Amino acid sequence: MPPEGAATLGRRLRERDRSAAPQALNLIEDRTPAGRERTRELLAEVSPAALGGEAPGHLVGLTGPPGAGKSTLLSALVAEWRSRGRTVAVLAVDPSSKRSGGSLLGDRARIAHDPADDGVLIRSTAAGTRLGGLAAPTREAAAALAAAFDMVVVETVGVGQSETDVEELCDTVAVVVQPGSGDTLQFLKAGIMEVPDVLVVTKADLGEVALRARRDLASALRSLGRRDTPVVAVSSLPPTSGIDALADAIDAHRERIDLPARRLRSRRLSALADFTVEHGESALRALGGRRAAERLLAEQDPALGVPELTALLAARAGLR
Amino acid sequence: MRTYAGHSNARESNALYRKNLEKGQTGLSIAFDLPTQTGYDPDHELARGEVGKVGVSIAHKGDMHTLLDGIPLGEMNTSMTINATAAWLLALYMTVAEENGVDRKLLQGTTQNDIIKEFLSRGTYAFPPGPSMRLIADMIAFTVDEVPKWNPINICSYHLQEAGATPVQEIAYSLSTAQAVLDAARERVDEATFPRVFGRISFFVNAGIRFIEEHAKLRAMSALWREIGRERYGVTDERHLRFRYGVQVNSLGLTESQPENNVIRIVLEALAVTLGRDARARAIQLPAWNEALGLPRPWDQQWSLRIQQILAYETDLLEYPDIFEGSKVVEALVEELIEGARREMAVVEEHGGAVEAVGYMKTQLVESHRARVQRIERGELKVVGQNVFTSTEPSPLQQGDDGGILTVDPEVEREQVEAVRRWRSERDQAAVDAALARLAEAARDESRNIMGPTLEAARAGATTGEWAAVLREVFGEYRAPTGVADAAASPDDDSLEQLRERVDRVSEALGRRIKILVGKPGLDGHSNGAEQIAVRARDAGMDVVYEGIRLTPARIATTAVQEGVHVVGLSILSGSHRELIPAVLEALRGAGADVPVVVGGIIPAADAEQLREQGVARVYTPKDFEITRIMGDIVDLVAERHGVAAGAA
Ligand code: B12
Ligand SMILES: Nc1nc2c(ncn2[C@@H]2O[C@H](COP(=O)(O)OP(=O)(O)O)[C@@H](O)[C@H]2O)c(=O)[nH]1
Ligand SMILES: [Mg+2]
Numbered sequence: 017m018p019p020e021g022a023a024t025l026g027r028r029l030r031e032r033d034r035s036a037a038p039q040a041l042n043l044i045e046d047r048t049p050a051g052r053e054r055t056r057e058l059l060a061e062v063s064p065a066a067l068g069g070e071a072p073g074h075l076v077g078l079t080g081p082p083g084a085g086k087s088t089l090l091s092a093l094v095a096e097w098r099s100r101g102r103t104v105a106v107l108a109v110d111p112s113s114k115r116s117g118g119s120l121l122g123d124r125a126r127i128a129h130d131p132a133d134d135g136v137l138i139r140s141t142a143a144g145t146r147l148g149g150l151a152a153p154t155r156e157a158a159a160a161l162a163a164a165f166d167m168v169v170v171e172t173v174g175v176g177q178s179e180t181d182v183e184e185l186c187d188t189v190a191v192v193v194q195p196g197s198g199d200t201l202q203f204l205k206a207g208i209m210e211v212p213d214v215l216v217v218t219k220a221d222l223g224e225v226a227l228r229a230r231r232d233l234a235s236a237l238r239s240l241g242r243r244d245t246p247v248v249a250v251s252s253l254p255p256t257s258g259i260d261a262l263a264d265a266i267d268a269h270r271e272r273i274d275l276p277a278r279r280l281r282s283r284r285l286s287a288l289a290d291f292t293v294e295h296g297e298s299a300l301r302a303l304g305g306r307r308a309a310e311r312l313l314a315e316q317d318p319a320l321g322v323p324e325l326t327a328l329l330a331a332r333a334g335l336r
Numbered sequence: 337m338r339t340y341a342g343h344s345n346a347r348e349s350n351a352l353y354r355k356n357l358e359k360g361q362t363g364l365s366i367a368f369d370l371p372t373q374t375g376y377d378p379d380h381e382l383a384r385g386e387v388g389k390v391g392v393s394i395a396h397k398g399d400m401h402t403l404l405d406g407i408p409l410g411e412m413n414t415s416m417t418i419n420a421t422a423a424w425l426l427a428l429y430m431t432v433a434e435e436n437g438v439d440r441k442l443l444q445g446t447t448q449n450d451i452i453k454e455f456l457s458r459g460t461y462a463f464p465p466g467p468s469m470r471l472i473a474d475m476i477a478f479t480v481d482e483v484p485k486w487n488p489i490n491i492c493s494y495h496l497q498e499a500g501a502t503p504v505q506e507i508a509y510s511l512s513t514a515q516a517v518l519d520a521a522r523e524r525v526d527e528a529t530f531p532r533v534f535g536r537i538s539f540f541v542n543a544g545i546r547f548i549e550e551h552a553k554l555r556a557m558s559a560l561w562r563e564i565g566r567e568r569y570g571v572t573d574e575r576h577l578r579f580r581y582g583v584q585v586n587s588l589g590l591t592e593s594q595p596e597n598n599v600i601r602i603v604l605e606a607l608a609v610t611l612g613r614d615a616r617a618r619a620i621q622l623p624a625w626n627e628a629l630g631l632p633r634p635w636d637q638q639w640s641l642r643i644q645q646i647l648a649y650e651t652d653l654l655e656y657p658d659i660f661e662g663s664k665v666v667e668a669l670v671e672e673l674i675e676g677a678r679r680e681m682a683v684v685e686e687h688g689g690a691v692e693a694v695g696y697m698k699t700q701l702v703e704s705h706r707a708r709v710q711r712i713e714r715g716e717l718k719v720v721g722q723n724v725f726t727s728t729e730p731s732p733l734q735q736g737d738d739g740g741i742l743t744v745d746p747e748v749e750r751e752q753v754e755a756v757r758r759w760r761s762e763r764d765q766a767a768v769d770a771a772l773a774r775l776a777e778a779a780r781d782e783s784r785n786i787m788g789p790t791l792e793a794a795r796a797g798a799t800t801g802e803w804a805a806v807l808r809e810v811f812g813e814y815r816a817p818t819g820v821a822d823a824a825a826s827p828d829d830d831s832l833e834q835l836r837e838r839v840d841r842v843s844e845a846l847g848r849r850i851k852i853l854v855g856k857p858g859l860d861g862h863s864n865g866a867e868q869i870a871v872r873a874r875d876a877g878m879d880v881v882y883e884g885i886r887l888t889p890a891r892i893a894t895t896a897v898q899e900g901v902h903v904v905g906l907s908i909l910s911g912s913h914r915e916l917i918p919a920v921l922e923a924l925r926g927a928g929a930d931v932p933v934v935v936g937g938i939i940p941a942a943d944a945e946q947l948r949e950q951g952v953a954r955v956y957t958p959k960d961f962e963i964t965r966i967m968g969d970i971v972d973l974v975a976e977r978h979g980v981a982a983g984a985a
Contacts, residue, residue, distance in 0.1 A: 037898075038897050038898050038899075038900050039900075041900055042848070042900040045847070045848040045900070046846075046847030046848055047844075047847050047848060048844075048845075048847040050847075051847040110821075112879075113825055113874065113875070115825055115828075116825065116836055116874065116875050116876065116877040117836075117839075117840065117849065117877045118839075118849070118873065118874040118875060118876060118877040118878045118879060118880065119874060119879050119880065120820050120821045120870060120871070120874045120880050120882065121879060121880060121881045121882075121899075122818065122820070122821035122882070124881060124883055124895070124899075125815055125818065125882070125883040125884050126815070128813065131888065131890040131891040131893070131894035131895075132890065137898050138898055138899075139898055139899060139900070140879075140881055140899060142849065142879050253464065253812060254464075254810075254811065254812030255812075
């Protein structure tokens with residue numbers, strides 16, 4: 017089977033043909049110059065301009081320390097969303113080994129899914145060797161999948177840069193912590209960590225420790241003046257609990273926000289990140305620094321996609 | 337002395353048992369097929385290719401009646417290799433006894449029932465750890481008075497060594513498991529009964545080729561067990577404190593290359609558990625010379641039985657008191673192992689005990705096995721006939737028409753599928769439904785013992801798959817940790833570094849990193865090979881998707897497509913490759929995945945040829961022990977399929 021045209025793949029996604037997703041992702045991950053070029057063609061087909069508005073999918077970030085229970089939670093959430101008739105795409109990002117560049121993509125194993133159900137797509141991706149943070153393909157993949165799936169979830173290990181990146185990329189960010197891990201509480205209090213849109217305490221089946229963790233986080237949020245940030249306790253192992261409440265809280269957040277504004281900001285920050293990765297800090301200086309670049313982006317047409325914005329920055333910096 | 341047997345259907349197994357009993361064998365040892373062990377009926381999708389393969393298929397009490405027909409259950413000592421579904425199989429056994437008028441108080445035997453080692457090594461688990469431990473505790477609490485001569489559990493360190501455990505790990509993880517079981521049981525029996533419960537715990541241990549160290553290991557376990565009994569549980573009665581164990585000697589070290597050498601290995605391993613009287617095994621099972629080729633035929637088993645008989649009757653082994661008593665060397669070795677095991681047990685304890693530490697222990701085993709495999713690859717660990725002294729005369733042993741192994745007739749599966757459907761249509765369905773509903777209720781209520789309603793369901797004619805499905809519904813499905821994600825990176829060597837460069841080059845040409853799916857179709861629990869392949873692929877720089885054991889062909893195909901892998905690697909050791917590999921190929925085609933497929937495991941040469949004809953690109957067997965080299969092959973294959981240069985070899 018010859019690879020399909022990039023534009024065709026993009027068009028199929030736009031028409032919500034989910035079977036185009038795996039091939040589209042293969043292409044988006046392709047880092048050769050030819051691959052990048054074709055990716056731009058694909059992305060153009062699912063840009064706000066082509067869609068006539070923002071992509072319909074809800075971009076949800078699920079982040080937190082390793083072992084907190086993110087993948088297991090996703091297993092339950094996917095089932096919940098499916099029972100609500102929604103299609104779901106999961107991008108599970110795993111760290112790569114620094115030395116070999118290889119990775120063992122283990123999240124998928126924890127997310128129960130019926131192979132016959134084409135309403136669920138799970139794709140594991142390696143974070144790549146970039147320290148923390150989301151690799152550009154992950155952002156592009158999320159944007160493309162949001163055209164075809166109702167829910168697009170990005171699971172990442174929440175440390176440092178990746179948390180910020182998830183926040184930039186997603187409509188709704190849920191930080192997942194397990195009971196007894198005081199770190200998150202400390203980080204929140206100390207202002208090291210941004211207050212997420214939803215806080216999830218997993219392993220509610222463990223009883224008292226889980227309840228306590230939930231109380232502590234809620235009171236920390238109150239003292240930060242963020243009492244409306246939901247803190248949801250869930251148990252992801254059967255018999256599950258709290259999953260529907262979490263799904264509701266995630267929906268409610270999307271209702272609350274100015275989605276187009278958040279997406280626009282996301283595209284502009286992504287373009288800036290891509291530009292910097294591709295051309296280096298010196299190119300950023302050529303634009304007059306980060307602030308100036310941000311101002312420049314803010315002046316652009318809101319319907320422009322990330323590739324166009326990145327190209328625009330490059331042109332302004334005198335690169336091509 | 338007994339041989340581990342059970343194959344195909346209940347009728348044939350019964351005939352075999354009767355023949356062996358006539359020959360003077362005193363006990364029964366029942367091996368079940370994988371569907372029975374994992375709680376699926378013969379007509380379940382996952383059972384395909386496995387029905388009656390590595391043991392007998394028992395789907396309901398009717399099968400159990402056939403299996404035990406004409407066997408005096410009141411006098412038998414029956415050992416069942418059964419774990420996740422142990423409560424059910426014991427219930428079927430009890431039901432047959434009951435319906436034949438045999439008092440349950442007379443029943444004697446053992447159910448293996450050590451679920452932790454199923455998570456860590458053997459793979460026939462069905463429910464999550466918590467509920468699994470509860471089933472075990474229920475069985476202990478039930479049998480201690482109701483079936484007082486039954487050993488409800490046999491803690492297995494055997495399988496840990498087979499998954500790569502060092503002697504220290506073998507001791508530490510099995511004793512930690514025993515503690516977890518006893519802790520759970522302590523909550524279900526009264527204080528006065530508890531020392532008897534402790535006394536009923538027996539062990540199933542491994543003995544490897546380093547037989548002096550292995551002997552010391554048994555002395556160490558024996559000493560530690562006594563210490564645990566006294567100090568942790570306050571047991572004082574000497575009879576209850578004895579370390580009782582049976583042995584199966586190491587099979588992981590038995591080779592496909594020059595398989596006749598295995599007999600010598602087996603003899604030496606048997607010495608480890610017989611030499612010193614103070615730590616002598618109560619029962620020994622020996623594998624056969626053709627272990628790495630396939631299932632042993634009756635003659636192969638007889639040869640192994642003769643090893644034991646020669647040791648027992650021709651040598652002077654049994655004539656002396658303990659010949660190591662007072663040996664400084666052995667004492668020091670024992671002390672060293674005890675110290676190491678105490679340290680490792682403390683780590684398990686820090687994780688919250690064996691149940692909570694399953695993930696940790698699994699990762700440790702994968703790492704130990706990795707170290708072992710790499711030492712063999714580098715020639716640091718010598719394996720005669722495999723990595724040294726490899727030239728050989730042609731072997732007369734493998735020249736028969738059967739290739740030197742036993743094969744199971746695939747007809748058995750079809751018959752069993754029909755039989756179970758007939759059974760379901762002929763029984764009193766209302767009675768079964770009611771019994772299963774009561775089972776579900778008891779499962780939901782932790783304060784109840786599962787054995788009562790399990791017996792009711794057995795009597796009513798429920799099937800193995802139905803019983804397990806009810807519990808899966810209540811307890812949830814579970815996939816054990818694979819241990820690979822957290823396994824530390826392989827130490828570097830030149831060949832690995834060169835391989836990595838090739839992976840990088842091909843990946844760059846492809847535009848993205850080479851991505852491989854390592855898949856285990858069917859019920860086969862042999863995960864060692866897949867784990868080592870997965871870890872090495874990662875260390876070679878590939879992106880690796882590995883979801884663990886027990887996948888349907890459909891799931892493998894879906895994963896291959898969704899993940900966009902460049903190559904699919906399948907591992908099957910249980911003998912079901914002839915059914916399952918074509919099924920996966922078919923599923924891949926159906927899903928539109930045009931990727932090369934490589935296969936590894938116990939694949940007889942004739943079958944390998946056939947698989948290649950069906951479209952498999954490469955077939956690897958245990959004699960291909962150089963994993964880095966296999967990886968290189970796979971890189972070439974991917975490069976070739978995509979028309980990119982793999983670069984200098
Ligand atoms: C270790 C072992 C076990 C361990 C498994 C631990 C684990 N987690 O893996 C334990 C003790 C649990 C076990 C249990 C059983 N076992 Co067992 N076991 C073995 C043994 C001794 C070694 C297998 C092994 O791990 N080798 C080491 C690894 C690294 O080698 P490998 O898997 O062969 O992989 C190499 C190649 O084959 C290849 N390869 C393999 N997979 C892949 C995949 C890819 C993608 C690639 C590229 C290459 C590749 O590359 C590897 C590198 O060299 C074999 C016999 C033997 N000596 O081979 C029997 C054997 C496989 N077992 C057998 C049986 C019957 C059983 C049981 C059913 C016994 C019972 N009734 O209880 C149970 C079943 C358990 C289950 N759930 O399926 C039979 C299978 C018979 C058949 N094929 O017809 C065998 C052949 C023994 C025999 N002769 O009877 N077993
Ligand atoms: N008791 C309990 N354990 C859980 C729960 N959710 C996850 N776990 C366990 O926590 C461990 C880590 O889970 P995983 O989903 O892989 O975490 P991740 O690294 O955040 O994706 C696994 O052993 C899970 O079985 C829960 O709700 N209750
Ligand atoms: Mg995860």
